Amino acid sequence: xxxLLFKENLEREGIIFSFSGTISQNILxxxxxxxxxxxxxxGVSFVLIQNIFAVFTEQMQNIMSYSYExxxxxxxxxxxxxICVVGYDRAKKHFFVSSANVxxxxxxxxxxxxxxxxxxxxxxxLREYYKILRRSGKEKHGRGAGLGFLEMAxxxxxxxxxxxxxxxxxRSFFEIKVYL
Amino acid sequence: MENLHIEATxxxxxxxxxxxxxxLHFSGKSYPENTFDFYQPIIAWISAYFQEETKRETxxxxxxIYFNSSSSKLFFDLFDILEEARQNGQKITVHWLYDAENENxxxxxxxxxxxxxxxxxxxxxx
Numbered sequence: 001x002x003x004l005l006f007k008e009n010l011e012r013e014g015i016i017f018s019f020s021g022t023i024s025q026n027i028l029x030x031x032x033x034x035x036x037x038x039x040x041x042x043g044v045s046f047v048l049i050q051n052i053f054a055v056f057t058e059q060m061q062n063i064m065s066y067s068y069e070x071x072x073x074x075x076x077x078x079x080x081x082x083i084c085v086v087g088y089d090r091a092k093k094h095f096f097v098s099s100a101n102v103x104x105x106x107x108x109x110x111x112x113x114x115x116x117x118x119x120x121x122x123x124x125x126l127r128e129y130y131k132i133l134r135r136s137g138k139e140k141h142g143r144g145a146g147l148g149f150l151e152m153a154x155x156x157x158x159x160x161x162x163x164x165x166x167x168x169x170x171r172s173f174f175e176i177k178v179y180l
Numbered sequence: 181m182e183n184l185h186i187e188a189t190x191x192x193x194x195x196x197x198x199x200x201x202x203x204l205h206f207s208g209k210s211y212p213e214n215t216f217d218f219y220q221p222i223i224a225w226i227s228a229y230f231q232e233e234t235k236r237e238t239x240x241x242x243x244x245i246y247f248n249s250s251s252s253k254l255f256f257d258l259f260d261i262l263e264e265a266r267q268n269g270q271k272i273t274v275h276w277l278y279d280a281e282n283e284n285x286x287x288x289x290x291x292x293x294x295x296x297x298x299x300x301x302x303x304x305x306x
Contacts, residue, residue, distance in 0.1 A: 076213075078213070143250070
C-alpha cells in the first residue's frame with residue numbers, strides 16, 4: 001500500500017479524521033467524544049461541534065443497524081464494518097461528515113425514495129416532517145425510530161449528497177456526505 | 181414504590197426517579213444504540229408510578245445536552261405517558277433545561293412543547 005498516496009488523498013479532500021473498520025457503540029462513542037474535544041480545542045463553535053457530533057453519531061448508528069454485514073453481539077448490540085470521515089471542505093467552507101457501508105440491493109429503491117424526499121424539503125418542512133414521523137412512530141423498529149436521516153437533513157447546511165453503487169446481486173455500496 | 185437511580189455512562193444520562201420527592205430527573209447525553217431496551221425499565225417505573233392512586237405534584241427535569249434520533253422518539257413516548265397521566269388528574273410540570281449556547285436543545289424543547297400543549301412544559305435557560 002502506498003501510504004504517501006493515501007495521505008495526499010486525505011489532504012486533498014480536507015479530511016481531518018478517517019476510520020475504516022468495525023463500528024460498535026463503544027468505538028462510536030470513543031471517536032465522537034475525541035472529535036468533540038479536538039474541535040473544541042481549535043475554537044469551533046458549540047453548535048457546529050454538536051451538529052458534527054450528531055451527524056457522526058446518526059451515520060455510525062445507521063451503519064451498525066442497517067449494514068448488510070452487521071454481526072450480532074447479543075443484547076440487541078451490533079457491530080458492522082464501515083468507513084467514516086470528518087473533514088473541512090476549503091472551497092465550500094463547510095465541515096462535512098461522510099460514511100459508507102455495504103447494504104442489500106433490495107433496500108436501494110426505498111432508501112433513494114426516502115433520501116430524495118428529504119433532500120427536496122426546506123428546513124421548515126424538515127422540522128415539521130420530523131415531528132410528524134416521530135409522532136406516528138411509523139418507521140420505528142427494535143433499534144431506532146427511523147429518524148436518523150431526517151436528523152442529519154435538519155442539521156445539514158447544504159443538500160445531503162449520496163450515492164449507491166451496485167456491487168453484485170447481494171451487495172450495494174452506500175455512501176453519504178453531509179455538510180455542516 | 182422504590183426509587184430508581186441509574187448512573188450516567190458516556191452515552192446514557194444519569195437518571196434519578198424519586199417517588200418520595202416526586203422528582204423524575206434526567207441529565208447528560210443520550211445516544212445508546214438500543215435506546216428502547218435501555219429505557220424499558222425507566223418507562224416501566226414511570227408508568228407504574230403514575231398508575232398509583234396517590235395525587236401528587238411531580239416535577240420532571242430534563243437536562244439533556246445531546247440526544248440521538250431514537251432517544252428523541254423515546255422522550256416523545258415518555259411525554260405521551262405524562263400527558264395521559266395529566267388527563268387522569270395528576271399534576272405534572274416538565275422543566276426542559278438548556279444552555280444558552282445550545283440552540284439544538286432549545287429547538288428540541290420548543291418542538292416537544294408544541295407537541296404536548298396540554299402539558300405544563302417550561303423551557304428554562306441554565
